[in-house]
Amino acid sequence: MCLGVPGRLISWVERDPTFGRAVVEFGGIRRECHMACVPDAEIGDYVVVHAGIAISRIDECEARRALADHAEFSDEP
Numbered sequence: 611m612c613l614g615v616p617g618r619l620i621s622w623v624e625r626d627p628t629f630g631r632a633v634v635e636f637g638g639i640r641r642e643c644h645m646a647c648v649p650d651a652e653i654g655d656y657v658v659v660h661a662g663i664a665i666s667r668i669d670e671c672e673a674r675r676a677l678a679d680h681a682e683f684s685d686e687p
Contacts, residue, residue, distance in 0.1 A: 614658040614665060615680070616673035617643075619651050634659060637677070 656673035
């Protein structure tokens with residue numbers, strides 16, 4: 611089973627279509643991610659990241675719902 615985590619695109623490091631990289635924020639933590647699968651993403655967009663690769667764009671409402679679900683499950687014993 612794979613886990614994709616939504617994060618907000620903060621800034622582009624390199625906008626190359628094949629080797630694009632951007633800074634993505636996950637709950638206050640920022641990480642550089644590869645963006646080749648979503649080269650049209652803009653600053654402020656939410657993307658789903660798996661293993662350091664942004665694999666799709668997601669709207670803000672869905673991103674917040676996924677993050678809330680994750681928080682609920684992580685509070686379980």
